[in-house]
Amino acid sequence: xxxxxHPDYTTITSVYNADYVKSILAYNGGSVVAMKGxxxxxxxxxxxxxxxxxxxxxDFERVFEVGPHLYIGLPGLVTDTQTVLQRLKFRIKMYEMRxxxxxxxxxxxxxxQNLLYERRFGPYxxxxxxxxxxxxTKDPYICALDLIGCPCEPADFVVxxxxxxSLYGMCExxxxxxxxxxxxxxxxxxxxxxxxxxxxxxxxxAVVHVIEEDKVTTRHIKSRMD
Amino acid sequence: MALQAxxxxxxxxxxxxxxxxxxxxxxxxxxxxxQLYMPPLSKAESQVGEFLVDECGRKIKLNFAHxxxxxxxxxxxxxxxAVDSRATSGQYIGSNNVKKVIEINPYxxxxxxxxxxxxxxxxxxxxKQCRLYELRNRERISVAAASKLLANxxxxxxxxxxxxxxxxxxxxxxxxxxxxxxxxGNRMPGNSFSVGSGSIYAYGVLDSGYRWDLSDxxxxxxxxxxxxxxxxxxAYSGGVVRVYHIKKDGWxxxxxxxxxxxxxxxxxxxxxx
Numbered sequence: 001x002x003x004x005x006h007p008d009y010t011t012i013t014s015v016y017n018a019d020y021v022k023s024i025l026a027y028n029g030g031s032v033v034a035m036k037g038x039x040x041x042x043x044x045x046x047x048x049x050x051x052x053x054x055x056x057x058x059d060f061e062r063v064f065e066v067g068p069h070l071y072i073g074l075p076g077l078v079t080d081t082q083t084v085l086q087r088l089k090f091r092i093k094m095y096e097m098r099x100x101x102x103x104x105x106x107x108x109x110x111x112x113q114n115l116l117y118e119r120r121f122g123p124y125x126x127x128x129x130x131x132x133x134x135x136x137t138k139d140p141y142i143c144a145l146d147l148i149g150c151p152c153e154p155a156d157f158v159v160x161x162x163x164x165x166s167l168y169g170m171c172e173x174x175x176x177x178x179x180x181x182x183x184x185x186x187x188x189x190x191x192x193x194x195x196x197x198x199x200x201x202x203x204x205x206a207v208v209h210v211i212e213e214d215k216v217t218t219r220h221i222k223s224r225m226d
Numbered sequence: 227m228a229l230q231a232x233x234x235x236x237x238x239x240x241x242x243x244x245x246x247x248x249x250x251x252x253x254x255x256x257x258x259x260x261q262l263y264m265p266p267l268s269k270a271e272s273q274v275g276e277f278l279v280d281e282c283g284r285k286i287k288l289n290f291a292h293x294x295x296x297x298x299x300x301x302x303x304x305x306x307x308a309v310d311s312r313a314t315s316g317q318y319i320g321s322n323n324v325k326k327v328i329e330i331n332p333y334x335x336x337x338x339x340x341x342x343x344x345x346x347x348x349x350x351x352x353x354k355q356c357r358l359y360e361l362r363n364r365e366r367i368s369v370a371a372a373s374k375l376l377a378n379x380x381x382x383x384x385x386x387x388x389x390x391x392x393x394x395x396x397x398x399x400x401x402x403x404x405x406x407x408x409x410x411g412n413r414m415p416g417n418s419f420s421v422g423s424g425s426i427y428a429y430g431v432l433d434s435g436y437r438w439d440l441s442d443x444x445x446x447x448x449x450x451x452x453x454x455x456x457x458x459x460x461a462y463s464g465g466v467v468r469v470y471h472i473k474k475d476g477w478x479x480x481x482x483x484x485x486x487x488x489x490x491x492x493x494x495x496x497x498x499x
Contacts, residue, residue: 026317029317029461050461052461053293053423053460053461053462054459054460054461055458055459055460055461162317197319197322198318198319199317199318199319200293200312200314200317200318200319200461200462200464201317201461222490223486224464224485224486225457225458225485225486225489226310226312226457226458226463226464226465226485226486226489
């Protein structure tokens with residue numbers, strides 16, 4: 001059952017311009033959201049890996065741990081998710097080896113920004129989301145970047161992926177300042193589930209990481225599998 | 227005559243008749259449902275399926291890819307129809323609870339795939355034509371005739387960009403009947419069909435479990451499972467799985483289950499099995 005599609009949604013094989021960027025980012029599907037709480041952050045992802053309409057697996061996490069209290073989510077084209085993660089991990093390890101300390105979230109943001117802007121004229125089709133606590137001060141930090149590295153560091157939440165518009169709506173209504181870790185989990189979980197239930201290309205399960213000073217709690221949420 | 231003129235009967239009657247002219251202008255397809263407005267374009271341009279272009283002059287393909295899964299199959303106990311209930315607009319899920327089985331009359335069912343407006347409109351027109359047939363001929367219309375009526379209606383609009391992939395099913399004098407009708411004017415009888423973007427997944431399950439001599443419950447469960455598997459794999463299918471069974475004395479709605487519930491139920495069954 002399909003209603004008329006807005007003309008901007010052209011096919012992947014059309015001329016290189018802003019039109020086809022959106023459809024490449026929607027080729028595999030997937031969404032990530034991160035929120036700030038009271039001395040904690042949470043980052044959540046859906047688990048679908050598909051190729052356009054077909055769902056291939058339902059256990060593909062697109063949020064990765066890159067430090068003891070530092071997670072990065074890479075929704076977008078999955079081949080670029082994997083490549084960006086590998087190249088980023090290399091840079092992080094080199095950094096930590098030279099500096100002799102763990103990378104800060106803000107610095108990670110700068111590293112990702114550089115990595116993405118390097119490919120300004122042939123970008124990686126990922127729109128990363130970073131969530132973490134500063135290794136020393138334990139300040140919560142979240143940020144999102146677009147596919148060519150423009151960062152955005154709001155005080156409340158960040159969203160990315162195919163259901164980003166629905167996610168904005170859900171997060172805007174459910175987020176409050178200074179949520180405790182358990183409340184933050186509920187908030188981010190419900191926002192993600194209800195947002196991706198309105199998106200055909202995201203869903204099929206969700207994983208939420210709640211990052212606190214002393215621990216990281218990972219929970220898998222049972223959701224609609226359609 | 228003079229009295230008529232004195233009372234101004236002609237004047238008043240004319241005014242009343244004037245309403246008919248308004249009717250034809252403002253209520254175009256109230257009396258004749260096949261009379262639709264055409265856009266104010268030349269003949270060449272009015273192949274409306276093709277006339278949309280973007281600002282660069284490239285043709286925009288309105289991709290009515292029949293994002294859905296519907297299926298129907300005949301067996302010795304009648305016809306089972308099973309459908310999902312998702313409606314998408316691009317990747318946005320418009321609704322997870324669309325009724326894709328249209329109850330044409332108590333013994334005929336039609337399914338919906340493709341453009342929602344096209345399917346609902348033309349199947350309603352079909353319902354009207356079936357009722358008129360009944361009134362004129364004092365007997366129920368056959369499935370073959372009903373599907374032919376629909377096919378002929380949409381054939382008039384071939385090339386205009388209608389999008390419909392419909393199955394008409396019922397029970398008539400010749401037994402269970404199942405026809406596939408689409409916007410190209412295809413009309414074919416068959417024992418089992420599945421239509422929509424998720425049909426490839428449904429066919430896998432349907433074909434491997436299909437036999438002519440299934441019991442009623444087995445057949446209903448086969449239809450349900452096939453749709454469930456399509457909702458799992460296909461991004462554009464999902465929502466509620468509805469199953470109907472057409473028997474000798476008409477159709478019966480068997481079940482309406484959310485595919486989330488079906489997923490976890492089948493997962494439990496595989497674990498315990």
